[in-house]
Amino acid sequence: MLIENTWYVAAWSHEVPDGAMFPRVITGLPIVMYRKADGEIVALEDRCCHRGAPLSLGRREGDCVRCMYHGLKFDSAGTCVEAPAQQRIPPRVKVRTFPVVERHRWIWIWMGDPALANPDAIPDTHWLDDPAWRSLPGYIHYGVNYLLICDNLLDFSHLPFVHPTTLGGSEDYATVQPKIERLDNGVRVTRWTINTDAPRYAAAVKEWPGKVDRWNIYDFTLPAVLCMDSGMAPTGTGAPEGTRVNAAEFRGCQALTPETENSTHYFFSHPHNFAIDQPEVTRSIHQSVVDAFDEDREIITAQQKNLALDPTFRMTAFGIDSALSQFRWVVDRQLAEEREARQQLTGER
Structure with missing residues (x-):
């Protein structure tokens, strides 16, 4: 077993440049990281909730990511905001997000309960x-x-x-x-x-x-x-x-x-x-x-x-x-x- 409720180093800052998506497996979970337009780091589970395809093989659309298997589009909070040929999107259609903190050239990620993620513990x-x-x-x-x-x-x-x-x-x-x-x-x-x-x-x-x-x-x-x-x-x-x-x-x-x-x-x-x-x-x-x-x-x-x-x-x-x-x-x-x-x-x- 691996510890979940802790801050792990996910990447060096330079590994996640503007406009790119960076995949990395952490504690057995596929993660994709990218920067929003304001430079803030986003960390999503790198697994579309539809068929499990890697979002890191998808396409950036502003601060969102589109899965290039069946076209589902997710915002930076992991919520599916668009699904081709489907007007109503069930609320449960989302991918998991992870708290991240960029500090002193390291990107830290919290893999456990988000409510326990205290940046002061880094x-x-x-x-x-x-x-x-x-x-x-x-x-x-x-x-x-x-x-x-x-x-x-x-x-x-x-x-x-x-x-x-x-x-x-x-x-x-x-x-x-x-x-x-x-x-x-x-x-x-x-x-x-x-x-x-x-x-x-x-x-x-x-x-x-x-x-x-x-x-x-x-x-x-x-x-x-x-x-x-x-x-x-x-x-x-x-x-x-x-x-x-x-x-x-x-x-x-x-x-x-x-x-x-x-x-x-x-x-x-x-x-x-x-x-x-x-x-x-x-x-x-x-x-x-x-x-x-x-x-x-x-x-x-x-x-x-x-x-x-x-x-x-x-x-x-x-x-x-x-x-x-x-x-x-x-x-x-x-x-x-x-x-x-x-x-x-x-x-x-």
């Missing part, structure tokens, strides 16, 4: 378009369940082994036991590695006098959103105490959106606040992240194939799995609450 990712930071947009498609990717993001001890030439750094990074804190809707992970080598992606864009103190501090919250303060500073300059001298700072923003139970959309960006007038630095950082995430996809996809061979296999937990376990508990709690709410609603009927 995580802060302002670094994506803050003029003091620079980054490029990233997207990867995975053919695995999103929780396996969550596991990967909740345990960074894999970095020096999966990413030795990109994000990893030296293997002493894997020996650090992070601090794990429970949040209402997720976990906070704090990891410091003192007096270590700068990872190659950082050494490629900034000169370091020697060893560095490296930090990764991030919230990982429902449904699967990572907002991270990370970076490094020369060892002994006070970074652990809050003084960041000659540091390289980043504000990673990552979001996993289930396409189906066994496939995932992965949106990411890695804003930095140094050398922001040097686009080659931004490109270098972004490419290192893309290369690293491709490495993640390779190992996680292989893991998924292995697990599928034996559904009875049970993973062995280690101490480093604390954040994974706590986040999965939060997911299970949310799923249980939604299941109970549906049962109560059914009982009232």
Whole structure:
């Protein structure tokens, strides 16, 4: 099962240009997004209520969409406003609409009860378009369940082994036991590695006098959103105490959106606040992240194939799995609450 009552990232803003229709499957539902004349994003179920044809294969007519199978026309509220050869249109002839919010270059969609869609619950990712930071947009498609990717993001001890030439750094990074804190809707992970080598992606864009103190501090919250303060500073300059001298700072923003139970959309960006007038630095950082995430996809996809061979296999937990376990508990709690709410609603009927 997948969480419904939450904000998912549906697309980057540039993926939905003026005049176009953009289809994407989210939590097993086909969605089509487009912009009205005023620029506002519309999200409709990409399935005509007549015969189930994709509206994304239809035709834009102003702020409306016409299905090009039998010609039904729907407005931006999902109501059928025209049906050829039929003067009276029953009120139930409509397609489902979804609340959407466009904020800081991401388009967020609410897949559950619209009455519960509170935009204030959307995580802060302002670094994506803050003029003091620079980054490029990233997207990867995975053919695995999103929780396996969550596991990967909740345990960074894999970095020096999966990413030795990109994000990893030296293997002493894997020996650090992070601090794990429970949040209402997720976990906070704090990891410091003192007096270590700068990872190659950082050494490629900034000169370091020697060893560095490296930090990764991030919230990982429902449904699967990572907002991270990370970076490094020369060892002994006070970074652990809050003084960041000659540091390289980043504000990673990552979001996993289930396409189906066994496939995932992965949106990411890695804003930095140094050398922001040097686009080659931004490109270098972004490419290192893309290369690293491709490495993640390779190992996680292989893991998924292995697990599928034996559904009875049970993973062995280690101490480093604390954040994974706590986040999965939060997911299970949310799923249980939604299941109970549906049962109560059914009982009232």
